[in-house]
Amino acid sequence: xxxxxxxxxxxxxxxxxxxxxxxxxxxxxxxxxxxxxxxxxxxxxxxxxxxxxxxxxxxxxxxxxxxxxxxxxxxxxxxxxxxxxxxxxxxxxxxxxxxxxxxxxxxxxxxxxxxxxxxxxxxxxxxxxxxxxxxxxxxxxxxxxxxxxxxxxxxxxxxxxxxxxxxxxxxxxxxxxxxxxxxxxxxxxxxxxxxxxxxxxxxxxxxxxxxxxxxxxxxxxxxxxxxxxxxxxxxxxxxxxxxxxxxxxxxxxxxxxxxxxxxxxxxxxxxxxxxxxxxxx
Numbered sequence: 062x063x064x065x066x067x068x069x070x071x072x073x074x075x076x077x078x079x080x081x082x083x084x085x086x087x088x089x090x091x092x093x094x095x096x097x098x099x100x101x102x103x104x105x106x107x108x109x110x111x112x113x114x115x116x117x118x119x120x121x122x123x124x125x126x127x128x129x130x131x132x133x134x135x136x137x138x139x140x141x142x143x144x145x146x147x148x149x150x151x152x153x154x155x156x157x158x159x160x161x162x163x164x165x166x167x168x169x170x171x172x173x174x175x176x177x178x179x180x181x182x183x184x185x186x187x188x189x190x191x192x193x194x195x196x197x198x199x200x201x202x203x204x205x206x207x208x209x210x211x212x213x214x215x216x217x218x219x220x221x222x223x224x225x226x227x228x229x230x231x232x233x234x235x236x237x238x239x240x241x242x243x244x245x246x247x248x249x250x251x252x253x254x255x256x257x258x259x260x261x262x263x264x265x266x267x268x269x270x271x272x273x274x275x276x277x278x279x280x281x282x283x284x285x286x287x288x289x290x291x292x293x294x295x296x297x298x299x300x301x302x303x304x305x306x307x308x309x310x311x312x313x314x315x316x317x318x319x320x321x322x323x324x325x326x327x328x329x330x331x332x333x334x335x336x337x338x339x340x341x342x
Contacts, residue, residue, distance in 0.1 A: 089103065105121075108128055194287055196244065196245065196258050197286075198261075200254075204276055222240070266279060
């Protein structure tokens, strides 16, 4: 049976880094009694959510032992009255502040991301949507014009563009994607790059290097198309996120408008008043 190492148990004790599948059962089920205190399934579920991805999903028995260890450590900390330690008290206060802030904000923005609100925003976007031409392109970014010319020569002799991008480009994402930029419209890129890309047909590469503020580019166009509005289910998560962000910004603006705030510099001197920033659209 797969076991959770001592290092893994220590990590679960110390960190909350990732989400693991929840355990399917009654969350209030008592899974252990440690010195008279109940350990419930909900506590194991929380541990599962805190597991680093590198540990995978441990078996029930291994996770139960970690929950028991956690309870033993907690009981010992209570025995030693660690909650009275100034650093612990400050950390508990900070944790309470963070949880209260997050819970209140989540409650305030929940109504803004209802299915009805998301559908209404999608319908609004659909009415105003205007198709635009897009190209799907790759690029290789290098430091000099001579280096870019050398790449063009290699490609013209049969070298694979994507493989050259993985090994020669300065663009960090290009080393993984083979220089793939996906589909973009002309306004999505800096003018010199966009003009060169939109002058090419699928399968063509730029005959001469393209200079921008980032360096020298060799560009290959893979495809051209007209943009289209994504279907509702595909657009729903992004629209929901946008609505939540806008609601959070508006909520903060409302709070700031009602609040009396005085600002001070690091030396304690008063700073001039300034208006709260407007919410982003």
